[in-house]
Amino acid sequence: MATVITPAGQRHVERLEKIWAPRAGVLGWLMTTDHKRIGIMYFFTALAFFGAGGVEAEIIRTQLMTPNNHLIGPQAYDEVFTMHGITMIFLFVIPMTTGAFGNYLLPLMIGARDMAFPRMNALSYWVYLASGLFMYYSLANGHAPNAGWFDYVPLAERAFDPGNNIDFYGYGLIFNGISSTMASINFIVTIFKMRAPGMSLNRMPLFCYAFLATSLALLFALPSLTVACIFLELDRELGFHFYDPHFGGDPLLWQNLFWIFGHPEVYIIILPAFAIATAIIPTFSHRRMVAFPLVALAEILVAFLGFGVWVHHMLTVGFATIVYVYFTAASLIITIPSAIQIFSWIATIVSGKPQFKTPLLFICGFIVYFIIGGLSGITLAAIPFDQQVHDSYYVVAHFHFVIFGAAVFPILGGMYFWFPKVTGKMYRERWGQVSFWLTALGTMVTFMPMHIVGIIGMPRRNWTYPSGLGWAGYNLSETIGAYILLAGLLTIFANLAWSLWRGEPAGNDPWGGDTLEWSTTSPPPVYNYPVIPTVSSPYPMWDTADRERDNRRLERGEGLMELGHQTPSSTVQDAELEEVLEMPSSSIWPLLTAASLTAVFASLVLTHYWIAAGFVVVLGCTLIGWHWESLSRHGVMAYEQEAHA
Amino acid sequence: MSDVQLPAGRGAAGVAPAARRRTPQPTGWWGAVLFLCAEVTLFGTMIGSYFYLDFDSHHWPPAGVPMPEILKVSVSTGVVVLMSIPMWRAAKAAQAGRRRETALLIFFAMFWQAAYLGFQIYLWRLDYLQFHPQGSAYGSIYFTLLTTDHAHVLLGILADASILMFILLKGLPRYQRIGVRGLAFYWHVVNVLIICVYLTLLSPRL
Numbered sequence: 016m017a018t019v020i021t022p023a024g025q026r027h028v029e030r031l032e033k034i035w036a037p038r039a040g041v042l043g044w045l046m047t048t049d050h051k052r053i054g055i056m057y058f059f060t061a062l063a064f065f066g067a068g069g070v071e072a073e074i075i076r077t078q079l080m081t082p083n084n085h086l087i088g089p090q091a092y093d094e095v096f097t098m099h100g101i102t103m104i105f106l107f108v109i110p111m112t113t114g115a116f117g118n119y120l121l122p123l124m125i126g127a128r129d130m131a132f133p134r135m136n137a138l139s140y141w142v143y144l145a146s147g148l149f150m151y152y153s154l155a156n157g158h159a160p161n162a163g164w165f166d167y168v169p170l171a172e173r174a175f176d177p178g179n180n181i182d183f184y185g186y187g188l189i190f191n192g193i194s195s196t197m198a199s200i201n202f203i204v205t206i207f208k209m210r211a212p213g214m215s216l217n218r219m220p221l222f223c224y225a226f227l228a229t230s231l232a233l234l235f236a237l238p239s240l241t242v243a244c245i246f247l248e249l250d251r252e253l254g255f256h257f258y259d260p261h262f263g264g265d266p267l268l269w270q271n272l273f274w275i276f277g278h279p280e281v282y283i284i285i286l287p288a289f290a291i292a293t294a295i296i297p298t299f300s301h302r303r304m305v306a307f308p309l310v311a312l313a314e315i316l317v318a319f320l321g322f323g324v325w326v327h328h329m330l331t332v333g334f335a336t337i338v339y340v341y342f343t344a345a346s347l348i349i350t351i352p353s354a355i356q357i358f359s360w361i362a363t364i365v366s367g368k369p370q371f372k373t374p375l376l377f378i379c380g381f382i383v384y385f386i387i388g389g390l391s392g393i394t395l396a397a398i399p400f401d402q403q404v405h406d407s408y409y410v411v412a413h414f415h416f417v418i419f420g421a422a423v424f425p426i427l428g429g430m431y432f433w434f435p436k437v438t439g440k441m442y443r444e445r446w447g448q449v450s451f452w453l454t455a456l457g458t459m460v461t462f463m464p465m466h467i468v469g470i471i472g473m474p475r476r477n478w479t480y481p482s483g484l485g486w487a488g489y490n491l492s493e494t495i496g497a498y499i500l501l502a503g504l505l506t507i508f509a510n511l512a513w514s515l516w517r518g519e520p521a522g523n524d525p526w527g528g529d530t531l532e533w534s535t536t537s538p539p540p541v542y543n544y545p546v547i548p549t550v551s552s553p554y555p556m557w558d559t560a561d562r563e564r565d566n567r568r569l570e571r572g573e574g575l576m577e578l579g580h581q582t583p584s585s586t587v588q589d590a591e592l593e594e595v596l597e598m599p600s601s602s603i604w605p606l607l608t609a610a611s612l613t614a615v616f617a618s619l620v621l622t623h624y625w626i627a628a629g630f631v632v633v634l635g636c637t638l639i640g641w642h643w644e645s646l647s648r649h650g651v652m653a654y655e656q657e658a659h660a
Numbered sequence: 661m662s663d664v665q666l667p668a669g670r671g672a673a674g675v676a677p678a679a680r681r682r683t684p685q686p687t688g689w690w691g692a693v694l695f696l697c698a699e700v701t702l703f704g705t706m707i708g709s710y711f712y713l714d715f716d717s718h719h720w721p722p723a724g725v726p727m728p729e730i731l732k733v734s735v736s737t738g739v740v741v742l743m744s745i746p747m748w749r750a751a752k753a754a755q756a757g758r759r760r761e762t763a764l765l766i767f768f769a770m771f772w773q774a775a776y777l778g779f780q781i782y783l784w785r786l787d788y789l790q791f792h793p794q795g796s797a798y799g800s801i802y803f804t805l806l807t808t809d810h811a812h813v814l815l816g817i818l819a820d821a822s823i824l825m826f827i828l829l830k831g832l833p834r835y836q837r838i839g840v841r842g843l844a845f846y847w848h849v850v851n852v853l854i855i856c857v858y859l860t861l862l863s864p865r866l
Binding site: 131132135196199200201203204207208209234235237238239241242245246249250253254255256257259262263264265268271272275584586593594596635638639642643645646647 | 684686687690691694695697698699701702704705706709712713716717722793794795796797798799800801804818822826830833835836839
């Protein structure tokens with residue numbers, strides 16, 4: 016039952032509207048700290064990078080459509096496939112899931128009015144945008160990274176790659192990692208401390224568990240990539256020898272450091288997809304999730320176990336067999352929590368009353384493709400098989416089923432699912448279903464033949480191939496599939512764009528959803544909820560008595576927190592009300608801090624170290640300005656008086 | 661505004677007494693802890709890389725590179741680690757709202773931390789006169805680990821200075837008190853990391 020605003024509550028709502036009114040115009044967007052606006056900015060930025068990565072994918076597939084093709088040369092091909100990987104992983108999937116979906120939805124789902132650190136949230140976005148543009152600038156000026164997304168040394172060392180292509184990679188990923196680290200800290204603290212009263216950990220939606228697991232994995236995985244990139248740049252720029260075996264270094268140090276980050280990264284990509292699935296499945300199956308506690312545990316376990324399996328990416332480098340046996344066993348163990356989730360999703364759908372609207376169709380597609388990708392993953396955990404197909408198109412098929420089929424499908428389903436909430440409009444269901452079947456068909460036709468062409472010997476990353484090897488037919492099919500996939504994706508975006516313009520009004524809760532965001536208006540007001548909701552189960556929207564009580568509290572003016580930009584903070588475990596926080600409304604400091612940081616990295620890539628040092632001082636000044644603003648904030652007094660009230 | 665009531669669920673009633681015994685930590689404290697988790701992981705990765713390269717090599721340090729010096733490093737490390745005590749006291753004083761005492765304790769700690777950093781830079785230069793990071797993988801990881809550690813200390817000193825400035829100019833509102841707690845926690849972690857880096861770099865002598 017949605018919040019119904021009565022005349023008695025209208026007075027309070029008007030007061031909240033006045034307090035939370037956002038700054039108008041472009042400046043309002045540049046200075047915003049509202050999690051919803053930041054989520055929208057993340058969404059469109061990630062979508063733009065998805066477009067760029069998609070164009071790169073189509074170039075790759077068109078180049079490989081026929082043998083001996085010369086659409087682009089080998090150097091351009093190296094840059095295109097490297098940027099495709101970097102873009103899809105660092106600039107599309109993670110920012111789209113955590114940045115867009117997480118930012119917009121997570122505070123709404125837990126009944127908060129914003130993230131725990133709104134200005135840091137804005138800084139995360141600006142740093143992400145700047146790091147993406149930083150890396151794409153390299154493509155525009157013909158020096159894009161060109162050693163693959165995992166950038167193995169010695170190929171990536173100065174001796175073999177003398178331009179500054181790799182420097183854009185090294186500095187770009189350190190830069191991007193700053194954004195992701197801040198975002199992960201923000202999500203963890205938001206989940207721990209900002210939940211609505213009553214939403215104890217066992218009542219938290221599974222969506223939030225998955226984001227908690229993702230954020231923890233990001234926080235502990237990223238430093239390894241950062242260290243790897245620092246060592247790489249020290250080798251390249253200052254002549255150090257971390258990866259140079261002639262001076263006691265070791266190229267395998269890069270591989271270890273990269274994959275200590277890289278494998279948890281796979282779960283960082285896939286866990287938000289699980290989150291979206293666990294939000295869509297109960298809603299359209301009209302029943303609670305089967306084995307809720309087990310799924311919550313499995314989500315955390317997947318993130319945890321993901322740190323112990325990285326060597327399965329290195330089964331051909333010549334480590335001792337016992338090392339491989341350990342990592343193979345650890346890799347196989349991950350199938351247990353993954354299977355728990357798959358069986359739970361299927362059981363929920365089968366035992367409910369499923370309504371196969373577009374969002375659920377995308378989730379069904381996700382389950383099918385995740386199983387296909389998971390099964391090929393199990394085959395790759397078998398040491399002799401992996402050694403046979405390593406660096407072949409079989410591996411490309413495996414990770415595209417996992418990353419595109421399993422991670423992107425829920426994103427697409429999630430776009431349809433929350434479109435009514437974000438825009439207040441309904442999309443066109445029939446076109447939604449058409450777009451699903453086109454996308455699903457395109458995915459299958461593109462990636463399934465890669466298994467076969469890989470097994471019969473086609474290596475990945477070759478810019479072309481001779482005729483007469485039996486690869487041409489499969490490659491032609493893959494290219495046709497890629498264009499069907501493109502048609503499917505364009506249908507999705509055309510449908511959503513058309514619906515934004517001409518869609519029917521959606522109302523607060525068009526699906527009968529189970530989580531709190533459906534209780535507020537579509538789109539939600541700046542303050543999210545006029546009255547802070549109370550929660551007594553993981554399915555708060557289905558607890559009609561609680562929602563009716565919220566309506567009565569609004570009438571009585573209880574739980575409004577209307578003395579400023581206020582939101583409750585609660586205890587970690589039991590979500591008991593702890594204090595009332597005064598949140599910042601808007602600030603220019605996140606943008607200025609991101610600009611200073613951009614100048615630092617631009618100076619570094621140009622090897623102007625003293626100028627970079629100068630910008631570090633400017634960066635320090637912006638941080639002082641940031642904290643000065645906190646102390647000068649009008650709300651500090653209110654904060655003081657009301658804390659522990 | 662404390663008018664938000666807990667629903668009378670079974671779980672809430674059962675755990676309430678235990679929850680009351682726990683000291684609730686503000687969001688800023690949690691943010692500082694998680695930031696430090698990332699930093700500790702970063703240092704852990706660097707230390708792991710040091711031993712990875714060590715186990716990979718036949719001679720560590722390589723021929724011609726002197727063994728690390730123990731006495732001066734140990735004394736200076738001992739001094740900076742002791743600064744955890746005034747920082748801990750400063751956090752307590754800030755909690756109690758004693759502005760002058762807080763400022764003095766932070767200033768005292770900052771003085772010795774800056775002295776430590778100055779001395780460490782002097783020792784860094786002595787090392788650099790004997791071997792270079794460009795000479796071997798040992799030199800690369802030795803100087804990188806040491807410099808990152810010093811950068812960590814420098815960051816802490818700058819944080820000391822800015823918090824001191826804010827205390828003098830703006831007093832000790834709750835935002836600042838949380839800041840002082842976060843700063844003290846930062847220094848405790850830095851000091852543990854200094855010990856870890858120190859033991860790592862001295863490991864060829866141990």
